[in-house]
Amino acid sequence: MRNIWAICKRELLSFFVSPIAYFVITGFTLLIGFFFFNYLSYFARVQDMSAMIALRGGDAPNLNQFVIEGVFQTMVVILVFLVPLLTMRTIAEEKRRGTFELLITSPVSVREIVLGKFLSIAIVLFVMLATTLLFPVLLIQYGNPEIPPIVSGFFGVLLCALGFASIGMAVSSFTENQVVAGVASMVTLLLLYVIQAPAESVGGTATEFFRYLSPLEQLQDPLRGVIALKSIAYFGSMIVLGLFLSQRALEAYRWR
Amino acid sequence: MIEVNGLSKSYGDYQAVAGVSFSAQKGEVVGFLGPNGAGKTTTIRMLATYLPPTAGAATVAGYNIVTQADEVRRRIGYLPENPPLYGEMTVREYLKFIAEIKGVPRTEMAKRVDSVMERCFIADVSHKLCHHLSRGYRQRVGLAQAIIHEPEVIILDEPTSGLDPNQIIKIRQLIKSLGETHTVLLSTHILPEVSAVCSKVVIVNRGRVVMESELSKLSRDKSLEQIFLESVSQEDAVDAAA
Ligand SMILES: Nc1ncnc2c1ncn2[C@@H]1O[C@H](COP(=O)(O)OP(=O)(O)OP(=O)(O)O)[C@@H](O)[C@H]1O
Numbered sequence: 001m002r003n004i005w006a007i008c009k010r011e012l013l014s015f016f017v018s019p020i021a022y023f024v025i026t027g028f029t030l031l032i033g034f035f036f037f038n039y040l041s042y043f044a045r046v047q048d049m050s051a052m053i054a055l056r057g058g059d060a061p062n063l064n065q066f067v068i069e070g071v072f073q074t075m076v077v078i079l080v081f082l083v084p085l086l087t088m089r090t091i092a093e094e095k096r097r098g099t100f101e102l103l104i105t106s107p108v109s110v111r112e113i114v115l116g117k118f119l120s121i122a123i124v125l126f127v128m129l130a131t132t133l134l135f136p137v138l139l140i141q142y143g144n145p146e147i148p149p150i151v152s153g154f155f156g157v158l159l160c161a162l163g164f165a166s167i168g169m170a171v172s173s174f175t176e177n178q179v180v181a182g183v184a185s186m187v188t189l190l191l192l193y194v195i196q197a198p199a200e201s202v203g204g205t206a207t208e209f210f211r212y213l214s215p216l217e218q219l220q221d222p223l224r225g226v227i228a229l230k231s232i233a234y235f236g237s238m239i240v241l242g243l244f245l246s247q248r249a250l251e252a253y254r255w256r
Numbered sequence: 257m258i259e260v261n262g263l264s265k266s267y268g269d270y271q272a273v274a275g276v277s278f279s280a281q282k283g284e285v286v287g288f289l290g291p292n293g294a295g296k297t298t299t300i301r302m303l304a305t306y307l308p309p310t311a312g313a314a315t316v317a318g319y320n321i322v323t324q325a326d327e328v329r330r331r332i333g334y335l336p337e338n339p340p341l342y343g344e345m346t347v348r349e350y351l352k353f354i355a356e357i358k359g360v361p362r363t364e365m366a367k368r369v370d371s372v373m374e375r376c377f378i379a380d381v382s383h384k385l386c387h388h389l390s391r392g393y394r395q396r397v398g399l400a401q402a403i404i405h406e407p408e409v410i411i412l413d414e415p416t417s418g419l420d421p422n423q424i425i426k427i428r429q430l431i432k433s434l435g436e437t438h439t440v441l442l443s444t445h446i447l448p449e450v451s452a453v454c455s456k457v458v459i460v461n462r463g464r465v466v467m468e469s470e471l472s473k474l475s476r477d478k479s480l481e482q483i484f485l486e487s488v489s490q491e492d493a494v495d496a497a498a
Pocket residue numbers: 267270272290291292293294295296297298299445
């Protein structure tokens with residue numbers, strides 16, 4: 001435990017000394033802010049229109065569906081590109097500058113190295129996502145959104161971000177070059193993101209399978225206010241798989 | 257204590273270390289001497305549990321480097337060929353991190369960091385980023401990192417490379433004093449360094465040990481340089497004849 005925390009603290013120090021963390025966090029907040037106001041103005045327009053329709057007995061548009069869900073879904077796309085920026089250096093950089101040799105020959109296990117690094121990224125991601133809670137707070141001033149979908153949506157997107165980070169770390173463990181690590185992680189996450197695209201055309205169980213693998217599909221429930229065991233299991237397995245692969249890659253590295 | 261028995265390492269077809277055997281006792285400073293590419297770093301990396309050997313065995317501080325690597329890691333201090341520094345940390349932050357992962361008790365941490373900076377002559381750069389250090393200072397911080405937890409066995413890969421003459425003398429004194437109470441293995445290709453700090457010398461060439469001897473037992477009418485050149489060139493001559 002002490003070792004995991006020591007590694008994590010050191011990683012956080014590196015994150016906040018380099019411009020990368022600030023760049024990623026402010027970039028994310030700004031982008032989400034942009035999309036938030038976009039969805040909001042769209043919602044306002046739809047509301048005006050539906051006010052006319054409502055006279056004829058239609059449903060009023062729902063603030064949660066239009067704005068909150070939209071923003072959370074957009075977050076996932078942005079995470080596909082930003083998480084690799086946070087994870088690319090984790091292990092690749094350690095190998096490049098020779099500190100990997102220091103860690104391995106210290107009384108610290110590979111598992112502790114991997115968990116310490118993951119914990120530090122998790123903290124950065126939490127801070128990053130938490131900054132966007134500003135927008136729902138604004139929304140509460142403006143209208144009256146349902147709170148549960150915001151909470152469960154936040155939780156779902158955080159889980160998704162952690163899953164992405166875990167995969168990014170695994171990719172970073174296979175190379176000494178952080179640019180390669182970053183690009184390869186983006187491609188991997190992008191593939192995962194679009195995996196449900198062929199689902200409709202293949203049909204049968206394959207459709208179900210591709211749908212199951214899609215993070216967007218798995219976020220449906222949390223975005224509607226339901227924290228389903230199924231989604232937790234999905235993102236949980238993604239995290240465990242990534243950590244496991246990272247550990248294996250690091251253990252194997254010295255045997256070449 | 258270090259006991260090495262037929263240790264070998266191959267990179268693909270290329271055999272970098274071919275059955276190296278030697279030993280180092282507590283209270284000894286053993287110089288691991290050899291020309292470039294002789295296999296010094298490779299051997300040291302195996303002893304430090306970084307690289308797994310392809311054949312042979314070794315014990316460090318009484319533990320097998322492969323099957324009991326965790327125990328070995330608790331008992332060694334290791335300075336790799338390139339000092340493993342985190343550029344974005346200050347020297348003090350870095351040494352504190354090292355003390356943490358090497359298991360120095362929390363209550364002693366600050367004291368150890370201060371005393372090791374004193375011993376390695378780096379107190380004046382304690383607030384500098386490692387990134388901004390000169391080559392010699394990097395080397396000294398690397399050395400500090402290797403001894404901060406007072407390990408039983410100290411393994412140093414070219415500890416004086418990049419130091420100025422004045423520092424070389426001071427660091428050699430430090431290593432010599434460490435040798436009185438610890439087991440020290442250091443690699444070098446500087447011959448006078450061996451005579452200055454070591455009590456024993458192991459000469460390697462092309463992955464093989466060509467000579468192992470206490471320094472005091474070496475023949476008096478030959479300089480270490482002669483012995484080194486002879487043992488290295490003999491090997492090469494035999495290889496050429498074959
Ligand atoms: N990862 C590697 N892959 C292939 N060959 C390697 C690798 N590392 C080292 N070698 C080779 O093994 C041999 C021994 O290298 P080593 O670094 O152990 O020598 P050395 O005695 O430390 O030399 P120097 O005095 O230059 O530091 C060299 O011929 C080197 O090219």
